[in-house]
Amino acid sequence: MPEIRCSGLRHVYPNGVVALNGVTLELEAGITGIVGLNGVGKSTLMGILLGALQPTSGTALIDGLTPDDYRVKHRVGYVAEGVRFEGWMHVGEFLDGLAALCNAADYDSFGTDAFRSRRLDELSQGQRRRVEIAAALIGGVALLILDEPTNGLDPIALRELRDILRSLRRPGISVLVSSHHLDELERIVDRVVLMTRGEVSAVHTREELLEQYGSFDAFGARLTTGGAS
Amino acid sequence: MMRVFVRWQRARWLRENPGRSGVLAIAMMPLIYLAPLDRLPIFDNWRTGAAAVAFVSAIALTAICLRDSAAVPQAGVWLFQKGIRIQDAYLARWSIDMGFVLLACLWASIGLAIGSAVHDTLNMQWLLAVIAASALLAVIAGTLLFGAAASGTTRGGDALALLLFVSLLEPLGTMFLPESGRMVAHAFLMPVLETAAAPRRLHENPISAVHAALHITIWCTVWIGFGVWHLTRWRPSPGAR
Numbered sequence: 001m002p003e004i005r006c007s008g009l010r011h012v013y014p015n016g017v018v019a020l021n022g023v024t025l026e027l028e029a030g031i032t033g034i035v036g037l038n039g040v041g042k043s044t045l046m047g048i049l050l051g052a053l054q055p056t057s058g059t060a061l062i063d064g065l066t067p068d069d070y071r072v073k074h075r076v077g078y079v080a081e082g083v084r085f086e087g088w089m090h091v092g093e094f095l096d097g098l099a100a101l102c103n104a105a106d107y108d109s110f111g112t113d114a115f116r117s118r119r120l121d122e123l124s125q126g127q128r129r130r131v132e133i134a135a136a137l138i139g140g141v142a143l144l145i146l147d148e149p150t151n152g153l154d155p156i157a158l159r160e161l162r163d164i165l166r167s168l169r170r171p172g173i174s175v176l177v178s179s180h181h182l183d184e185l186e187r188i189v190d191r192v193v194l195m196t197r198g199e200v201s202a203v204h205t206r207e208e209l210l211e212q213y214g215s216f217d218a219f220g221a222r223l224t225t226g227g228a229s
Numbered sequence: 230m231m232r233v234f235v236r237w238q239r240a241r242w243l244r245e246n247p248g249r250s251g252v253l254a255i256a257m258m259p260l261i262y263l264a265p266l267d268r269l270p271i272f273d274n275w276r277t278g279a280a281a282v283a284f285v286s287a288i289a290l291t292a293i294c295l296r297d298s299a300a301v302p303q304a305g306v307w308l309f310q311k312g313i314r315i316q317d318a319y320l321a322r323w324s325i326d327m328g329f330v331l332l333a334c335l336w337a338s339i340g341l342a343i344g345s346a347v348h349d350t351l352n353m354q355w356l357l358a359v360i361a362a363s364a365l366l367a368v369i370a371g372t373l374l375f376g377a378a379a380s381g382t383t384r385g386g387d388a389l390a391l392l393l394f395v396s397l398l399e400p401l402g403t404m405f406l407p408e409s410g411r412m413v414a415h416a417f418l419m420p421v422l423e424t425a426a427a428p429r430r431l432h433e434n435p436i437s438a439v440h441a442a443l444h445i446t447i448w449c450t451v452w453i454g455f456g457v458w459h460l461t462r463w464r465p466s467p468g469a470r
Contacts (some may be wrong), residue, residue: 047467050310073312080467084303088245089237094307097233102311120243149469203236 008058019044021198036195080147088122102139126157143163186216259340287363300378306465316460379456
């Protein structure tokens with residue numbers, strides 16, 4: 001089982017903004033939703049787990065190594081709205097190339113075989129998301145980070161994404177999903193981490209949250225009025 | 230790693246930059262030397278014209294094909310998350326593109342040899358000197374573009390044009406400087422004039438050629454080092470939209 005643990009993570013940006021203020025968290029296998037208002041530090045936490053940001057203090061460990069260690073980088077997959085492709089590449093060239101770079105003999109294509117010879121800049125949003133997830137998972141990933149994966153998807157693509165994410169509910173992979181679409185999170189997550197002002201203010205299982213609030217949307221309504229815990 | 234990047238860069242050359250029309254234009258490049266360049270009033274003879282065309286086309290080709298080889302787009306996050314060092318990846322990509330450009334220069338030199346035989350007498354020493362100087366000029370322009378693109382500027386082409394212009398006017402611009410001032414200015418400017426003359430100097434004045442080779446090597450090393458330093462600092466921007 002992968003071991004993904006954050007302990008007392010604090011991150012202060014050069015302009016003095018405190019994005020994380022002592023986050024302690026252990027990610028288990030399965031799908032974890034991370035929720036909170038804009039600016040509470042969700043993307044910063046994801047950036048640290050990706051190895052793109054250095055914590056000011058505290059530690060993040062993946063299998064006992066810090067995420068910026070090149071021995072563990074390939075264990076973290078990252079999909080975010082701002083991530084782009086080199087559009088001139090074909091889907092097959094891109095995925096096969098990444099697999100070769102990771103020395104991966106095989107990879108899960110998540111249905112991208114149907115459009116392998118298309119250019120990456122000619123894909124629909126749903127197709128893009130499938131390629132992104134397939135690419136992110138190449139190379140023995142232990143943690144898959146998804147930042148707002150449902151943005152821009154039509155209902156069919158949303159359903160496909162849900163199916164893909166459910167298929168990732170397997171031992172050895174932790175999925176961390178950040179989304180403002182709480183109704184979507186309700187359908188896929190096993191647990192929810194609530195972040196407030198740079199801290200983890202609560203961790204609930206899906207069932208606990210539904211029992212307490214009735215639905216994730218109701219939880220979201222309380223979140224915006226500051227009443228969620 | 231190199232095999233993957235060769236496959237990717239080959240596809241990029243055919244689809245994006247320079248693209249199919251660009252590759253076709255490169256394929257036609259040797260034909261330019263079949264033209265009677267000595268009839269142009271700006272050249273004294275065919276050789277002078279052919280050498281000028283070879284030098285300008287090497288720099289122009291480099292400027293077009295290598296302008297963003299070392300620029301890391303947001304797509305760099307895919308390599309980053311697979312544990313590929315960005316500096317290794319983009320230096321490899323640039324090297325492959327540089328190799329393609331040098332191959333194109335070599336291809337064009339076939340036309341240079343044929344043109345030389347048609348319009349002049351085929352002089353191997355002159356031919357090799359022009360080919361070597363063109364290749365060196367392409368490498369010098371390429372290293373400047375590498376450093377510029379790696380540092381994140383999108384104005385690498387402008388920087389190349391400006392520095393090229395200033396460097397060509399170096400003898401005029403440094404005319405009134407003392408010897409030490411001239412040496413300092415010379416160290417910072419693009420070694421284009423001495424590069425164009427280096428292969429000829431190798432025959433006439435080997436010491437002077439060694440001095441030129443040293444300047445070219447140091448200049449290229451500094452720019453590549455500057456670019457690599459920037460690339461090592463590159464990180465994805467989480468949360469960027």
